[in-house]
Amino acid sequence: MTSTERPFLNRSLAEFGTTIFAEMSALAVRTGAINLGQGFPDTDGPEEIREAAVRALRDGRGNQYPPGPGVPELRTAIAAHQERRYGLAFDPDTEVLVTAGATEAIAAALLALLEPGDEVVALEPYYDSYAACIAMAGGRRVPVTLRPDGDAFRLDLDELRAAVTDRTRLLLVNTPHNPTGTVLTRAELAAVAELAVERDLLVVTDEVYEHLVFDGAEHLPLASFPGMRERTVTIGSAGKTFSFTGWKVGWVTAAPGLVTAVRSAKQYLTYVASGPFQYAVAEALALPESYFAAFRADMLAKRDLLAAGLAEAGFGVFRPTGTYFVTTDVRPLGESDGVAFCRALPERAGVVAIPNAVFYDHREEGAPFVRFAFCKRTGVLEEAVRRLKALAG
Numbered sequence: 552m553t554s555t556e557r558p559f560l561n562r563s564l565a566e567f568g569t570t571i572f573a574e575m576s577a578l579a580v581r582t583g584a585i586n587l588g589q590g591f592p593d594t595d596g597p598e599e600i601r602e603a604a605v606r607a608l609r610d611g612r613g614n615q616y617p618p619g620p621g622v623p624e625l626r627t628a629i630a631a632h633q634e635r636r637y638g639l640a641f642d643p644d645t646e647v648l649v650t651a652g653a654t655e656a657i658a659a660a661l662l663a664l665l666e667p668g669d670e671v672v673a674l675e676p677y678y679d680s681y682a683a684c685i686a687m688a689g690g691r692r693v694p695v696t697l698r699p700d701g702d703a704f705r706l707d708l709d710e711l712r713a714a715v716t717d718r719t720r721l722l723l724v725n726t727p728h729n730p731t732g733t734v735l736t737r738a739e740l741a742a743v744a745e746l747a748v749e750r751d752l753l754v755v756t757d758e759v760y761e762h763l764v765f766d767g768a769e770h771l772p773l774a775s776f777p778g779m780r781e782r783t784v785t786i787g788s789a790g791k792t793f794s795f796t797g798w799k800v801g802w803v804t805a806a807p808g809l810v811t812a813v814r815s816a817k818q819y820l821t822y823v824a825s826g827p828f829q830y831a832v833a834e835a836l837a838l839p840e841s842y843f844a845a846f847r848a849d850m851l852a853k854r855d856l857l858a859a860g861l862a863e864a865g866f867g868v869f870r871p872t873g874t875y876f877v878t879t880d881v882r883p884l885g886e887s888d889g890v891a892f893c894r895a896l897p898e899r900a901g902v903v904a905i906p907n908a909v910f911y912d913h914r915e916e917g918a919p920f921v922r923f924a925f926c927k928r929t930g931v932l933e934e935a936v937r938r939l940k941a942l943a944g
């Protein structure tokens with residue numbers, strides 16, 4: 552085989568050709584459908600935070616390479632946020648690392664912490680970058696499937712325990728969980744923590760939806776559980792909380808040795824990113840509680856609007872207590888294959904959604920489930936619901 556006959560994409564990435572988001576977004580454009588596929592808001596975050604970014608840019612703050620770990624203002628603001636909300640104290644100089652969004656934090660953590668062949672136990676369905684990053688790091692993913700139970704998806708703790716072997720290096724956790732909207736409870740997190748301590752595992756926990764919890768659910772960081780502070784890499788991001796997903800400001804908080812390891816990988820990925828935006832996000836994290844409460848209330852109203860509309864349109868609806876996604880079951884509509892359903896939906900109803908099956912290794916487990924994003928303007932959601940109701944008739 553000549554070098555141009557050999558496949559260009561290497562073996563570790565071959566199974567991850569193009570993401571479903573590219574296909575579905577192209578479909579949305581071609582058909583003029585409302586795109587409730589990808590999870591980004593259709594309105595920008597707070598005006599004063601946009602202005603803070605403009606000010607930083609004009610004042611020449613962050614226009615050149617910022618410091619590798621992130622600008623001190625932002626690292627201090629991240630530490631203050633963790634302390635204020637969760638009583639978790641992190642040293643801004645040694646225990647906080649700013650990254651190019653949570654996406655880079657996930658990649659850097661896995662590249663830094665895994666040896667080839669190490670097993671990673673992760674909750675399935677996965678956020679779409681997990682499987683690819685585990686593969687790039689040479690790790691082996693071991694899924695533990697969240698299963699429908701009433702109107703939510705739940706973690707089976709016995710299955711989680713059984714998934715851990717002598718080759719397991721880390722648990723990769725995501726709560727609030729995308730795409731199911733599940734928020735792990737205190738008891739579930741305590742069990743995860745106990746398991747991690749007992750089997751001496753590292754934990755990487757993706758908490759980018761920490762501010763989006765509803766119905767009295769509470770976000771509890773895994774790092775706050777006994778024995779977890781020294782073994783947990785916590786990942787956060789400004790994108791979802793402040794509705795600036797294009798700024799790509801994320802972060803890691805962890806013990807010094809873990810931060811140093813993640814930083815070693817991070818420095819050769821992007822080195823640094825998002826200069827002026829780092830200053831703006833430092834201001835965003837210091838916004839009063841009223842901002843976070845209003846953001847949550849706005850998203851809750853949107854959740855209720857879309858969830859009720861989907862139920863009226865005939866979908867089975869799982870009630871998300873976190874994130875800005877609602878997962879549905881298409882079987883009550885007489886369908887069984889979510890992928891085929893989503894491919895046809897733009898033509899049938901003028902709406903784009905994402906089939907959850909693509910987030911599973913056990914595709915059959917996710918086959919009937921379809922995810923809709925509700926982080927869109929009320930009028931857009933109302934129009935989407937109006938269109939989807941045509942499916943019932």
Ligand SMILES: *Cc1c(COP(=O)(O)O)cnc(C)c1O
Pocket residue numbers: 590651652653654655678725729757759788789790791796799800801
């Ligand atoms: C959106 C998202 C990310 C990526 O966050 P960025 O800060 O935009 O890189 C990571 N994890 C989950 C679960 C997400 O939904």
